[in-house]
Each structure stands twice: as structure tokens, then as C-alpha cells.
Amino acid sequence: MDGIHARFRLDWAGFTLDVDLSLPGHGVTALFGHSGSGKTTLLRCVAGLERAAQGRVVVNGDVWQDDSRWVPPHKRPLGYVFQEASLFPHLTVMGNLRYGLKRVSDAHRVSLDHAIDLLGIGHLLDRKPDRLSGGERQRVAIARALAVSPRILLMDEPLAALDLKRKQEILPYLERLHDELDIPVLYVSHSPDEVARLADHIVAMEGGRVLAAGPLAETLTRLDLPIRLGEDTGAVLDAVVGAIDEKWHLMRVDFSGGSAWTRNHGIPVGCPVRVRVLARDVSLARDHQGQSSIQNVLRGRVDAVAEDDHPGLVLVRVLVGESALIARLTKRAAAALGVTAGEELWVQVKSVALLE
Amino acid sequence: MIPTIHIMLTNSDLQAIGLTVKLAGIVTVLLLLIGTPIAWWLARAKTWWKGPVGAVVALPLVLPPSVLGFYLLLVMGPNGPLGQATRALGIGPLPFTFWGLVVASVFYSLPFMVQPLQSAFEAVGERPLEVAATLRASPLDAFFTVAVPLALPGFLTASILTFAHTVGEFGVVLMIGGNLPGVTRVVSVQIYDHVEALEYAPAHRLAAVMMIFSFLVLLALYAWRPGPKKGA
Numbered sequence: 001m002d003g004i005h006a007r008f009r010l011d012w013a014g015f016t017l018d019v020d021l022s023l024p025g026h027g028v029t030a031l032f033g034h035s036g037s038g039k040t041t042l043l044r045c046v047a048g049l050e051r052a053a054q055g056r057v058v059v060n061g062d063v064w065q066d067d068s069r070w071v072p073p074h075k076r077p078l079g080y081v082f083q084e085a086s087l088f089p090h091l092t093v094m095g096n097l098r099y100g101l102k103r104v105s106d107a108h109r110v111s112l113d114h115a116i117d118l119l120g121i122g123h124l125l126d127r128k129p130d131r132l133s134g135g136e137r138q139r140v141a142i143a144r145a146l147a148v149s150p151r152i153l154l155m156d157e158p159l160a161a162l163d164l165k166r167k168q169e170i171l172p173y174l175e176r177l178h179d180e181l182d183i184p185v186l187y188v189s190h191s192p193d194e195v196a197r198l199a200d201h202i203v204a205m206e207g208g209r210v211l212a213a214g215p216l217a218e219t220l221t222r223l224d225l226p227i228r229l230g231e232d233t234g235a236v237l238d239a240v241v242g243a244i245d246e247k248w249h250l251m252r253v254d255f256s257g258g259s260a261w262t263r264n265h266g267i268p269v270g271c272p273v274r275v276r277v278l279a280r281d282v283s284l285a286r287d288h289q290g291q292s293s294i295q296n297v298l299r300g301r302v303d304a305v306a307e308d309d310h311p312g313l314v315l316v317r318v319l320v321g322e323s324a325l326i327a328r329l330t331k332r333a334a335a336a337l338g339v340t341a342g343e344e345l346w347v348q349v350k351s352v353a354l355l356e
Numbered sequence: 357m358i359p360t361i362h363i364m365l366t367n368s369d370l371q372a373i374g375l376t377v378k379l380a381g382i383v384t385v386l387l388l389l390i391g392t393p394i395a396w397w398l399a400r401a402k403t404w405w406k407g408p409v410g411a412v413v414a415l416p417l418v419l420p421p422s423v424l425g426f427y428l429l430l431v432m433g434p435n436g437p438l439g440q441a442t443r444a445l446g447i448g449p450l451p452f453t454f455w456g457l458v459v460a461s462v463f464y465s466l467p468f469m470v471q472p473l474q475s476a477f478e479a480v481g482e483r484p485l486e487v488a489a490t491l492r493a494s495p496l497d498a499f500f501t502v503a504v505p506l507a508l509p510g511f512l513t514a515s516i517l518t519f520a521h522t523v524g525e526f527g528v529v530l531m532i533g534g535n536l537p538g539v540t541r542v543v544s545v546q547i548y549d550h551v552e553a554l555e556y557a558p559a560h561r562l563a564a565v566m567m568i569f570s571f572l573v574l575l576a577l578y579a580w581r582p583g584p585k586k587g588a
Contacts, residue, residue, distance in 0.1 A: 100491030
């Protein structure tokens with residue numbers, strides 16, 4: 001049985017967690033929300049670090065909690081990465097890595113060498129944690145969680161305690177994890193950036209409840225949900241590098257239903273890439289203007305229109321083939337253009353950001 | 357060194373020193389076994405009766421030793437519950453025996469073991485144990501492989517304080533142990549005897565030994581302070 005089922009009800013003074021989720025048993029699922037939304041508590045309940053009196057956790061067929069059963073955290077085949085690396089200061093990096101490994105009897109899905117290699121920490125093995133940088137510590141913590149061959153990896157804002165530079169240092173490793181391991185990951189984050197780059201699915205949370213859950217691209221472009229990413233509102237598309245224009249230093253990314261040109265990042269043709277199109281970079285036009293600085297013009301059909309956070313703005317969801325994009329327009333422009341659902345329009349995309 | 361001390365100290369002085377070291381050693385080991393679980397519980401419990409238990413553990417810090425000795429005498433005496441238990445076991449009454457002194461010292465030195473350990477465990481915090489749990493360590497396993505190593509400085513401090521405090525006790529010894537050479541006559545009592553008998557020279561020598569010992573212990577305690585660990 002594939003999939004993760006998590007149902008909890010937890011009452012604390014001033015906070016109630018009440019969720020009932022069915023999540024895919026593969027890929028990265030982002031638990032997304034502001035602080036206080038209950039995403040970390042949900043993760044801790046899944047791990048068994050927090051015990052909800054009423055709850056049920058089933059991970060790929062194994063029941064970890066239900067009305068009659070409680071598997072203590074140390075008997076759950078999971079890996080957990082905390083917000084702070086929380087390495088054992090009395091052990092070396094190798095000692096930290098071996099701590100969990102020694103206690104695992106299963107056949108190893110992820111070998112220690114593979115984890116060390118994946119996180120690029122081979123040169124740090126003899127060091128004590130206080131001789132590592134923040135980014136190195138977090139990489140060791142991730143490798144340590146992988147070394148127990150978990151059947152699910154739980155990550156609680158692993159990048160939140162790091163500065164931008166360290167984040168940039170770790171993100172590629174997380175992407176490698178995503179690409180090379182086939183264990184499901186629950187990834188708690190409040191950063192739209194991280195979610196856009198890493199997640200396949202998203203669970204948006206607020207006030208201890210689930211606002212929305214589903215595949216990332218679909219969920220981010222739903223306008224009926226109060227997921228507001230502010231300036232970060234936009235669509236995420238999985239695409240392939242389709243062509244390179246050496247002369248103008250551009251590359252073409254092809255997604256289902258269209259393609260767009262963006263800056264050449266030196267990625268070979270045929271490679272999968274993930275791109276983000278922000279709502280503020282998308283405009284709509286009735287005619288295909290021949291002369292414009294915006295060269296990515298696609299034919300699309302208006303799917304839905306919704307109020308934006310500011311009373312002067314609307315968000316318009318347009319379907320380009322099977323892919324959905326979101327455009328942010330002023331209400332006046334939308335009225336002048338006569339934007340209504342079902343209308344065919346030209347979609348002008350000013351910029352496509354490669355997520356890497 | 358040893359021959360010099362021999363010349364300076366009488367045989368009964370040396371006997372008292374030997375007895376004191378034996379008593380303090382046994383009490384320290386016993387308290388490591390008894391005090392560690394109490395400290396662990398106090399550091400992590402969230403129930404309301406953590407307060408009362410903590411207060412009881414700390415009582416010997418403020419009570420006059422005579423009060424503690426008095427109650428222990430009642431409890432361990434022929435009519436006390438512990439006294440009847442020991443008699444039933446065929447051990448006989450504990451007062452005025454070496455083991456009676458051990459029992460009394462365990463109570464008297466309890467806070468000196470428990471309090472530093474409790475602080476050390478509290479400083480370790482919940483997180484390392486949660487990490488250990490997610491790395492498949494059972495709670496007991498995590499206690500020995502994570503909590504104890506991280507609280508090691510606390511164990512050292514607690515053991516040194518317990519040992520030194522047991523060496524320095526006098527009132528409880530007098531109440532429970534009396535003054536039996538080779539059985540309950542520890543250094544503090546021996547000095548008292550010397551002074552009672554107006555033997556100031558031997559009292560001086562033994563007092564000096566105690567002074568030097570106590571100073572060295574405290575020096576070790578205060579000079580040996582590991583630098584603050586960088587958060588990892």
C-alpha cells in the first residue's frame with residue numbers, strides 16, 4: 001500500500017491541530033504555512049515526538065499510530081532533520097553518522113557511503129561538530145538521518161536557521177536527494193522559494209488546519225484558495241530545455257502546452273528543469289502585438305478570475321495547453337480588456353525564472 | 357611523602373583518614389546510583405509533585421545535622437521501621453556501625469549529588485534525546501549514549517562535591533556513629549577528640565590535612581571549568 005495517511009487532533013492551550021491528510025508515498029511534500037500554522041507540530045506527530053491523543057499514522061502500509069497502537073519514535077523507520085542541526089557535540093562527524101546506522105538492522109536502502117557522497121561531507125568525517133560551519137553541520141545532520149535507511153524523511157525547516165549563502169550551498173544537495181532517492185519526504189517550510197524549488201506536492205496550513213493539499217503546480221495556481229504568497233504568487237512548471245540560442249545567450253524551456261525563452265544557464269538540451277513564472281510578470285492582451293520587448297507570447301484561455309490581496313488587483317488564471325499560469329492585473333485593465341472566463345487571449349510572459 | 361606523614365600522624369589518625377576515605381568513597385558510589393535517577397526525573401518531570409520532591413532532596417542543605425541525625429536515629433533504632441527491618445534481616449540495628457554511618461551520609465549528602473546532576477541534565481535539554489530517538493535509540497540507550505556523555509562535567513562536579521561533603525561531615529556522624537575507633541571515628545571526630553583532650557599538636561596536623569584536602573578539591577572544581585561549548 002503506497003501513501004501516507006495522517007490524521008491528528010491535538011488540543012493545546014490556544015492551539016488546536018486538526019488534520020486529516022492522505023499524501024503520496026513518493027516525492028517531496030511541502031508542509032507550507034506561517035509560523036504557528038501547526039506544520040512543525042504535524043511533523044512531530046508523524047514522527048511520534050508529539051503524541052496526539054487521537055490520531056492515526058500509516059506510512060506505506062505500516063501503522064504507526066491508531067486507536068489501539070502506538071509505535072514509539074525510536075521504532076519508527078524514519079529519518080528526521082531538525083531546524084538546528086542538533087549534532088551530538090561529543091561525537092565526531094563519523095560518530096554522529098554511525099550513531100543511527102549502528103542501531104538499524106534493516107537492509108540498507110541508503111548506504112552510509114552514498115549518504116556521505118550525496119551530501120559532500122567526505123572531508124569532514126574526523127571533525128567535531130563545533131569545527132563545522134552552519135551549512136556543513138546541516139549537511140551532516142541530513143546525512144545522519146539518511147544513514148538509518150529511513151522509509152520516510154521528515155525535514156523541519158532544515159534551511160531556516162541558515163543565512164542566504166548557506167541556503168544556496170545546501171539547496172543543490174536537497175535537489176540531488178529529491179532526484180536520486182525514492183523515499184517520500186515531508187518538508188516543512190515557510191519559504192515559497194524552497195517550496196517552488198523542491199516540492200512535488202504541497203499542503204498549505206493555517207491555524208492548525210489544512211487549507212489545501214495537492215500537486216504543486218495545480219495547487220499553486222488555484223485561485224479559490226486563500227494561499228497568498230504575495231509578491232511570490234505565480235506558477236511553477238516542470239519543463240525541459242528545448243533549444244539553446246548561443247548568439248543571444250538564451251535557452252528555450254518547453255512545457256506542456258508551450259515554451260518560453262529565458263537566460264541560458266548552460267544546461268544541455270533535453271534536461272528537465274523547473275521554472276517559475278510569477279504572476280506580476282504575466283500580462284494579457286487581446287491582439288498579438290508584433291513589436292514588444294516581451295518576446296514570450298503564448299495563446300491561452302482564461303480559466304478563472306479572483307480578487308487579489310489589494311482591492312485594485314485581480315489574479316487571472318490562464319491555461320496554456322495543459323499548463324496553468326497566473327497573471328496579476330489591475331482591475332481597471334481587466335475591465336477594459338473584458339477578461340472573462342473562457343476567453344481566448346494572448347499571454348505575455350516577461351520573465352521565466354529557472355529554479356535551480 | 358608517605359613516611360613523612362607517618363612520622364607526623366599517629367596510627368589512630370591514619371586509621372581515621374582511611375575510614376573517612378572509605379566512607380566518602382562508598383557514599384559517592386551509592387549516591388551516583390541513587391541520585392542519578394532522582395536528578396533525571398527532577399530535570400524532566402512535568403508533574404506538580406516535582407516541587408515537593410525537590411524540596412525534600414534539598415532539606416539536608418538547611419537542616420542542622422543534629423535534626424537529621426535525630427530522625428535517622430529514630431528510624432534506624434530498634435523501634436524504628438528501618439531498625440526493625442534490619443533486625444528481621446538479621447543485620448541488627450544500624451546506629452553506631454559503619455553501615456549506619458553510610459546510610460546517614462547518603463541522606464545527608466543527597467543534595468550535593470542531585471542538584472549538580474539535575475542542572476547538568478536540564479542543560480542537555482530535550483533536543484539531543486529526540487534526535488537519538490529518531491536515530492533508533494531507545495530511551496535507556498539514549499540516556500547512556502547521549503545524556504550521560506553530555507552531562508559528564510555535571511557528574512564530575514557532583515561526585516567531587518559529594519565526596520568532599522561526606523569527608524567534612526561531623527554532626528550526623530556524632531549522632532549516628534558515635535566515636536568508635538576504626539568503625540565510626542572519622543577524621544572530623546578524631547580532631548574533635550584531640551581538641552577535647554587538649555592535644556593541640558595532633559589536632560593541628562590533622563586539621564591541616566583537612567584544610568589542604570578541601571582547598572585542593574575546591575581548586576580542582578573551580579579551576580577546571582570547560583569553556584562554553586559552541587552550539588552544534
